[in-house]
Structure formats: C-alpha cells, structure tokens
Amino acid sequence: MTAPASTQTVDLAARFPQSVSADARPGYSGFIVKKENLVEVATAIRDEFGYDLLATVTGVDYLAENKMEVVYHAFKTTGGAGLTFKVQVDRVDPVEVPSLINVWAGVDFQEREAYDLLGIRFTGHPDLRRILMWEGYEGHPLRKDWKEAFFEEETKPFKSRWPDGKFAFAEENNPFRDNLKFPADFDPEAYQPETEEDLYASLERHTLKGDGLNTDHIVVNMGPHHPSTHGVLRVAVNLDGETITGLKPVMGYLHRNHDKIGERNTYLQIIPYTDRLDYFNSMSNNFGYVVTVEKLMKIPVAERAEYIRVIMAELSRVQNHLIFIGMLMNDLGTMYTPSLYAFEERELILDIFEAVSGARMMCNYFRFGGVVRDIPDFVLQKIKDLVYDRLPAKTDEMERFLNENEVLVARLKGMRVLNAEDAIRYSVTGPVLRAAGVPYDLRRAEPYSVYDRFDFDVALRHDGDMMDNYLIRFDEIRQSLRILEQALKQMPEGPINSQKPQYQVRVPAGEAYGRIESPKGELGFYVVSNGKPNPYRYHVRTASYVNLQALEKMCVGTKIADFVALLAMLDIVMGELDR
C-alpha cells in the first residue's frame, strides 16, 4: 500500500506567467486565472498536468470587494491532492465567464446552478437555463444582497428570540417586505406565464421523412410523480419510436436553497441540516461537513472518535447499498419482496444509529473534533453481532436470492451504462465510476480520517454494464464489512472529542474544500470563512447532482423501458439532488 503523494503541488503560475497568479489572500490557496485565458489554462490543467476529473464549480459573491469569483476544484483519478483555480470578474451585470463545457463535460449542471443561483453567465454553455429555481424567477438567491420570504436577519441567532421573545408566527409577520422582486417592466394584467419552450427546444425534436410516411419525435414527460424517479424528479424524454434520442432532467421540486440556509446558520447549526441532504446517509453527510470545517479550524480529532466515525460511515454505506439493491428490484418490477428483505437488515442498522445518536435517520451525531457521545456497550455488542455474524450471512443470502435469477441476468447483463472515459468526462464518481473500471475511491485516492490504517480493496468491475453496477454494490458491502471488522478491533479507549463542547466555534478566515467518499460518490463541501460565527459561503457538491449529468449520455440509444433501470443505477436521492 503506497500512500499517494498528497503534498504534490503544481506551479501553474510558472507555466502561465502572463495569465495565472497564485491566490495570496490569507487562508486561501490555489491560483487565480485571467478570464480571457481560462479555457486555455483549463485545457492545460487537464492535458498537461493530468487533472482529468473536475469535481466542483461554484461561485462566491464578494459583495464588499464588488467581485464575483468562480471556483473550480480539479482532481486526478489516479489520486492525490487537487488543484484549485479561480476566476475573478467584476460584479457588474452581466457577469460573464467562459464556459468550460468543452474541456470537462461535467461542468454542465454546476455551471447552470451557478448561473441560476448567482447570476454568473457562462458564455459558450449550450443550454444555460435555470436549473433549481423555476423559469421566470426573478433574482439570484445566493447573491449576498438577496433576501428570502420571511426574512428576519442576515444571520442566526435572531435577536427577536431572546431575551424578549414574544412568540409570533413567521407567516404573520409581513412575508413580503423588501424581498419580493419583479422585473422592471412587470405588468400583472398582461402577464403571460412562461412556457417550457426552452426545455423542449433543447431536445431537438424533428420530423423524420420516411418513404411516404413522416414520423415525429415525441416528448414523454416522466414524472414529477412517477414512482420510479425516487422522489419528485421530472425527466423530459425525446423518443424516436421507443428509442431515446435525448433527455433533459428537470429538477428543483425539493429545492430549499441549502447553501443559503447554511450561510444564515452558525457553523454548528449546519450539522443537523446536512442530515437532510442525503437522508439515507446522514452519518456520511455529517462526516463530510465536519471534516471540512476541521480543516479550516485546524483542530485534531480524538482518536476514538475517528474510529466511531468510520464505523458509522461504513454502516451507513452498507445500508445504503442494501436500499439500492432493494429499490433496483422495485424499479425492475420485482415489487417489494427483495426490497423488504433489504430493509430488514437496514432496520437493524438504523436501530444502532438510534441508540447512539437518538434518531434513526436525522442522526446529527458528529461534532467538530469528535462525536456527541460514546457508543454504549450494548450497542457496541450489537454492532459486533451484526458485523461478524448477521450481515455477512445476509449478504450471501441476498446474492443467493437474486444474482443467478435468469430474468434478472437477462435484464442487466450487457446493458451498457457508461464507459470509463465518459464517466470521467462527466465527473461521475462513486460506484458507477468504479463499475466502469476506474479504481477511484477517495478512501484510497486521498485518505481522510483514519482510512489509511485499514486493509481493504477498492471494489472494481470492468464491463460497466448494469450487471457490474449492480454487483459492485455487493462488493462494496463486503469491503465495508472488512473495514468495520478492523475498526472494531483497533478502536482505542479514550475521549470522544478533542474540543470542549461549545455552541459557538471560532473558525479562522480562509477557504477549505473537504470531500469524503459517500455511498453515492464524492461528497464535497466548500466553505469560506471570514472569521465571523457564520460561514461566508457554504456550498455542497453532492454526488447525486453531479452524477445525473451523465444520464443523457447513458440513455441515448437505449429503449425507454430501460430508462428506469438506468436511472436507478445512478442511485440518486432527491434531498441531495435538489438541495
């Protein structure tokens, strides 16, 4: 086991002395690229320096400096530390930055998100529409001068709550004070709701001229309430007969502007909100967030807490993959028997979460420097019982139950999902990338917490078909159980938090990007602090959202009947997708 060279740095400024300079602000890192040379520099970063996977694109609104900044985080699929580069533009509308869609196809949705929420126009983006807010929405919610309905104060805690907290319903206060914006020429009498012509126009419908018989492409809207979409997701599918020729996901039905909520909250108050991102894996979400803030605060983590964290995150992975297997069967039409078998094991794992954290799903268990409380002895015994006895046997039973089933094999085998190049191009991470033959697992590629102490294999399959995507979940469950066995053996005694419990933490000014391998892929948090009790900018890069970009690539050319199964392969969850 060789440790990846996490200290490797690239001197981008030496390669492009004219257009790149190092970011010299205290607490910041990376490079600032001139807007005019962005595409050229990005191409060099990909081709010359080998940063083939672009994880994050997001914007920051520096209102006081009158600047808008676009931040990119690029990584190598061979592992190691990433490269951060930024573009700064004046905060004068229209704010324009060249799109990198021809360098990394995976910037598609993230650029649309930055356009939607921050109003940064990416010139050259072929389909720059709003993505999370609805069409016709006025304003850009993540700008620092934007205010939400029921706006009270810039940051929590609100002064009206104490010491003179006369209770009032939020909706009884005037909800629309200075936070409702209309376009300048808005006339309610003449208002015509916007149609979705933009969406349908992006699908390139045309009439096919045949010999004497003309046929049309037809658009089928799946969802927003279709049960196979795992929540309220709508997908407009363009069909030629039964073959998919194009599709566009329409999302945002569960959008609550998690980023803005985070910026209003104090650092501690964000932790329970991260539970609600990927609500199946609140432990992993907590993990990603506290790792990022600990990076900013530069505090150590208590040794025992590190092991408790790993145990919880891996249990979470096991139950997530069990749900995946069960729900995939539901999507394929094997209603409920396999999914309920999977839910039975999940239930036992949730009992453990409930006993340690107090809640089955919204755990809120991690704190900066450690965890809330120690694992009680009876729970530790239950974890051991599950990890040593029950879960391995039940995983075997699940495999015996399903894997050789001829109907299932016929359905999954040989149905392509993604090949390695496309997966990397679209920034796909997690089991889907590994099933395509790229051994990219952050627990190995850039080990965080104590993952470098465990002996485990990165689950890998090579065909990238649906069968591989399905089987790799079993492989990952087994590897997680291996990690769990070692963690339970190695776990030391000691305190469970390196810090004193405090409800207001001090975070020095600066920025940090922290990432973990969540069960669905790379979960990244980008936090900018200006030294105040609330983060200046808080952004979540979720695996569901970024992975969904590859859906069109996966589906074009296949039959509409396979669409549901292909969508299931991405293992999306709406809480994380819409944020």
Added chain:
Amino acid sequence: MYGKGILKGLSVTWKRFWDTYLEDISWWVRGKKRYNSTEGIAHRSSKNTRGIFTVQYPEEKLITPEEFRYIPFLVYDELEDGKKEVRCTSCGICAKVCPPQCIWIVRSNDPATGRPVPVPTEFYIDMDICMNCGFCAEYCPFDAIKMDHEFDIASYNRNVYDLEKLLKPATYYAEIRPENATREDEARRAKEAAKAAKAEAKSAV
C-alpha cells in the same frame, strides 16, 4: 439448466416463509408470547430475528433506546413543600443554538430593581418548526431542557407549546433516561459540594 437461478432464489423466499411459523411454534412450545410482548418485540429487533419482522403499531410499539430524542421539554424539580422549581434560568443558550430558531424566551426582570431574574416569564417552542436535533438539551448548562420520548403527537392544529405545556417533573426525566439522569445528578451534586467547600474555606479565612 435454465430456471435453476430462479428456483434457488425461491428457496430463499420459501425458507423465510416457513421461518415465521417455525419461530411461532418454538415460542409457543417454550410458553412465551411472541406478539404483543416486550420480549417478543425485543427479539424481533435483535440480530437473531427470523421470519416475520414487522411490529404492529400502534398495538405494539418499538422499544425506544434511552438516547432516543423527540421534541424538547423543560424539567422542574418538585420541592418538599410541593412547589415547582423550574431549572431554567432563561440564559438563552438554547434559543441561540437552535438551528431553526423555534425557541422564544422572555426573561424575567425584578420589578423593583429592573435587574434580570434567572426565571423565564414566558417560554415558547414551536414544535412544528422544531427539527428534533437535540442541540438545546446538549448545550444547556443547567440540565433544564431535555428531549422527550413521546412521539405520537400528531394533531390538526399548530403545536406551539408554552411554559405550562413544556414543564415536566424531574422524576419523569429520570424515568425515560435513567442513566443520563443519574450521571447528571451526580455531576451537579459534586459541583454544589465543591462550591460549598469553597465558600466554607473562604468564610474560614
């Protein structure tokens, strides 16, 4: 042979089906109740569970672990003369740490001096906004606000709890969380003893 995999899978279903009845018979032979009994429910959520797994809510309820948390309540101590001593000092930490900001406190003032008195005059929690995160209980320095175990409180109205509805006796708290209550009582007593010893040492000088 085509269909072998299906048969293999069906054998698993078949086994699970019979497990329920075998388990029922084995409980019956031992003269124990598998359904509607605490023992039976505990067994069904243990690692040895076989066959039917479901718990028939509301006739049966899952056993809640001590750390289980749902909506907060305020603790009061019952004094010997029957008076209620509210532990809350209205310091406002819970209101400040609350992520959805659903706690509202009015601090008391001494009408004569105008100085704050460590008792809340009014205390509201909007239970429909509360996200059950447990921060208030975790960071309260006086063990005054704790998380409850009662979870079936669905209603047709908005649930805004005032002081009267929030207050529950310390004996109730000790009942739902025996280990925590014992540990906290001991810590508090040790603290008071230390304080008394310090005061004594001071008066001796």
